[in-house]
Amino acid sequence: MSAMLLSLPMPAEVRFGRGSIEGLLPLCESFGKKGFLVHGASIKKSGKLASVLSHGKSQPALWEHEGGEPTLTQTTALRGYIREVAPDWVIALGGGSVLDLTRAAAGLAKAPGSVLDYHDGAEIPEATIPFIAVPTTAGTGSEATTVSVLTNTATSVKKSIRHPSFMARLVILDPELLESCPVSVLAASGMDALTQALEAYCSRGATALTDSLAFSAAEKLYAALPAACEGDNAALDDLLLGCYMAGVALATARLGLVHGLAHPLGARYEAAHGLVCAFCLPPVLAFNRSAIPEKYGKMEQLFGEDPLVAVETLIQRLKLESPFRGKKLENKEAIIEESLASGSTKANPREVSREDVVTILKTLFA
Ligand SMILES: [Fe+2]
Structure with a gap:
């Protein structure tokens, strides 16, 4: 057993x-x-x-x-x-x-x-x-x-x-300590934290304890991130706390395909890790939906709308720009191989094939 x-x-x-x-x-x-x-x-x-x-x-x-x-x-x-x-x-x-x-x-x-x-x-x-x-x-x-x-x-x-x-x-x-952080850094790193909360929540390694931490972290981050980026200093408390809680959750639950992609892409394209995560998140959310419908139902309650729509709207509200759009995908084979070999990808709730990575990369570099 x-x-x-x-x-x-x-x-x-x-x-x-x-x-x-x-x-x-x-x-x-x-x-x-x-x-x-x-x-x-x-x-x-x-x-x-x-x-x-x-x-x-x-x-x-x-x-x-x-x-x-x-x-x-x-x-x-x-x-x-x-x-x-x-x-x-x-x-x-x-x-x-x-x-x-x-x-x-x-x-x-x-x-x-x-x-x-x-x-x-x-x-x-x-x-x-x-x-x-x-x-x-x-x-x-x-x-x-x-x-x-x-x-x-x-x-x-x-x-x-x-x-x-x-x-x-x-x-x-x-x-x-976050008060002197530039808004662009606050936004990108906050998207990393939110991605980590959601990936830890959806991960194969999730437990009842990591779920409660990750879900509550996502709730705090989703509310605090836009507020903090729009000048509400009081929101920095929940941003920092949510980020820490997501960190505790992922230390046990691990992450998912977003982070599996983010490392090989981040090493080759000059972009903040959080920005890479932000733009990998929507296609991965779409990809994982069929594997964990119950958790998607709970995330829909958290966001008040479909998680995919909520994340895309948040990216727009934070005025983030894709580090990939219009760029050429180089070292494609190495990126695919490293994404598939990543421990994060192995924790993804849906099994990931080579073709799945190719499809997501196509969306990112459209
Ligand atoms: Fe991350």
Whole structure:
């Protein structure tokens, strides 16, 4: 007999609320004296980094992420500096890219192999340095997972590495950190979060617990995303919370074909991950409908209309533009192969064939 797994891996401690960022360094100091903090450019520019640092007794070593989605080269460089500093704890303060980059670099700090070895599938040893995640965008839900998505720029292969010990020991969710986030980033990353909530809900790996988290996350995100993008700062609370809840759900339930397509496409087309997800979502929603009619009925209640129509209307309301429309589909065979091999695609509720991927790619590049 098979039993449904109802345990949910999640960070040991999660603090949510406006102003909660002030407690970051004091809380981290309980892990040891020597700290390390990785951040993005915008948090420094906004002056918030200086404010965060002003609350600590001692100053952590700093590393500024040069930007873009994390690559193996960036991970190797950061890992080298973490090894040099030998900190007692490592904070990632930034968007999904900063979180994924830092988790991988800190998680592999004491691992003997190269970052490439582990990206190619070598067994990852237990990570021992406490990892602390503080998201400044609401998108990937990376703060709730044990996964880092990294790109090998030499081969254009974008895939994830993961280990249970990569889970954050502490997460701070402070909606005020999102206030300086540009609307275009808020919209694209919010679409990633909504896609993740819906894919986790529809996934083959869904359980009763992940369903309740994913459904409630989708409800919050669907209401909060347009409001937040139209200037309602109060909506940032639900955006950040919904994103985290979707992250907890997907860490167990996994995702689906949207994310199976998003990695090979994202590695080859210059576009934000959330934007790629947003435009892959409608054709995948149409494709999966026949496999899980009951869940589509529940999503229809959530959206107040057909889920496919609701998502298309939301994309228009957020004024998102397709990163594929009118472009030429290049490396088609590799994209198809990588999409089919993806763990996300394997969790998709409907079996996916080569022809199905070809049909969806045709729609995307029409
Ligand atoms: Fe995603």
